[in-house]
Amino acid sequence: MECNRCDEEAVMHAAYSGAHLCESHFRESVERRVRRRVRRDDLVPGDASPEDPQTWVIGLSGGKDSVVLTKILHDTFAKDPRIELVGLTIHEGIEGYRDESLAACVDLTDDLGIRHEVVSYEEEFDIRMDDVVEDDPENMAACAYCGVFRRDLLSRYAEMFDADLLLTGHNLDDEAQTALMNFLEGDVAQIAKHFDASLGPLSEREEQEEFVPRAKPLRDVPEKEVALYAHLANLPAHITECPHSSEAYRGEIQQLLYDLEENHPGTRHSILSGYEELAGIVADQYAADDERDDLRECIECGATTTRERCRKCALLESIHAV
Template sequence: MKCACGGKAVYTRRYSGQIFCKKCFNNYFERKVHDTIRSQKMINRLDRVGIGISGGKDSTVLLSVLSKIAGKLEITLHPILIDEGITGYRLSGINAAEKTCKSLRLNLKMASIKDLAGSTLDELQELGDSKPCTYCGVLRRKLLNKEANEQKLDKLATGHNLDDEAQAIMMNYVAGDINRLHRLKGTATDSDLIKRIKPLNRIPEKEIMLYALLNKLEVASDECPYAGENHRTKIRDFINTLESDQPGVKHKIISGWEKIIETSTPEKKPMHKCKICNHPSSRKICRSCELTEEIKIKRKDATKEVAD
């Protein structure tokens, strides 16, 4: 099989019937990211754009492509890595992220969950009652926003892809949660909340992996030890089965969601400032402080038990 240009085929995009060689695939991919940014009005000229980077394929590809089009968009890039403190997992991601940033001549800023919560994620999941993914998600979001504020960034880009978006939409459909469906749009409602953007949100995960492999990007592929079989995994497998039988389903899930949020109104929750950290939150005490306070009590109890 050959690409339309005559080059050796590396990818058949089943949902459009197109066949790509490496060069044409790279051109398509980079143009698609650029078009997504433009059509969703994600970035303005002269924006300082933070990028949440983990060393995994999505954020590495995002950083790599944005660095290619940053000149055209007239933006600067500021990668941020959050070290969750997961033994045997995070180190390979840090190494990969450092190599990528060094090769792109970008300064990598690192922050850790331990600095914020006083414990690593490994310690939190030992001490606390919540699931490790709850601590990780809540504290990571808070840290990224904190870092972005400190660096006076205008936007915060993450590597969420089309599959992530389709899964999130489907999970909220199943739960009947219209408010969360609206929140996926990522509209910041407070000036202290840095606007989140997802420039890969129209690109399937498979194409992202393909781009990483074709361009020999330095990517960490270790699986998080806390990522087990969960609701999202089941939804992911279900959507991939549908996509395999009927190519284009993932894109249709997105376009269906866009129509639903256009024709429905979300419940408007007033925004407060967290009484503890002054961070914007829909609650009086933000979820991050709530978790951190809960851990402080658990830590005290554990120390007391040892002393007794």
């Protein structure tokens, strides 16, 4: 099959758009979608200047998503003195798995000439995920512990680096799954929060001074295309899945979306675009009703939380009590 835009051989076919694209037109199309998302979410403020550059911290795991995001943002902004990129890698203490993906992060940031920082659960919390999984004091899935600690470190370090934005490599499949899960769980407050925290255009979000705003500029690109891009661009992405990964419910939703997409191409796109519009309306409504939870400081670590002691401190206590 030929590329729709030139006479080269197509390397991919997207059922949702009908496009057949050759390698260079495919790469261009992924890059264009990321740049369009950066524009639509107005991530570069109008008053950004070379004298006072914006610091964008990217959560860089070394997996294909964050590696592709870093590469495209670097290529987009390498010559733009208004934006400075920092890669931030979290080492969870997962033998083998994280060491290999850390090597991918080092290769990539060396290659692109981007500042790279690494923080670990071991140094920060005196824990390693391999041990947490074994002891499992709260009887939860590994990801439930790990997500709390990762979010804490990403936002704490983003703040420490004076970040204007914290970017993560969530792709279209990830976000369509989350949208559907929030919807199926009937958690409307969570939908409003999702919009304000990371989804909507910066200018439309409810101001949250206590957090560095998040952004997900890869969320228009399906997972398979991210993987193909990483492969074609020869990026040092680490592709093994985390050995502790076991989000059973998310797995079910993922399968459901695969099946729907197969029979009705474009389903992920329509779920996400409808969800975003709805989430924006819900977020406005919540802001107008002032129904946001009362935020306060954790009595132990000072993190912003809705409880007396934050979730991270509570989990750490039960892990260290083992």
